[in-house]
Amino acid sequence: MNHTENLIKIYWEAVRAVDPGSLISSCVKKENCKLFINNQGTILSEDLSRYEEIIVLGIGKAASRMAAVIEQVLGN
Numbered sequence: 001m002n003h004t005e006n007l008i009k010i011y012w013e014a015v016r017a018v019d020p021g022s023l024i025s026s027c028v029k030k031e032n033c034k035l036f037i038n039n040q041g042t043i044l045s046e047d048l049s050r051y052e053e054i055i056v057l058g059i060g061k062a063a064s065r066m067a068a069v070i071e072q073v074l075g076n
Helices: 003-017 020-027 063-074
Strands: 028-031 034-039 042-047
Touching: 020 028, 020 034, 020 063, 028 063
Parallel strands: none
Antiparallel strands: 028 034, 034 042
């Protein structure tokens, strides 16, 4: 690999590392009816069976991508 190829590879790895969708999917998981959020090493959990409806709300440039990933995690 030459220097240009290395720089391009480094650039795309950095872009992937800060992708809002990747960040959300790496720290938010759902198992059965429990939602787990890894907040800088602290695991928060919530029993989703307690809720009839969950509304995803976000504000900002990355909000739509983050909300889409949360909706994928939550499913139906």
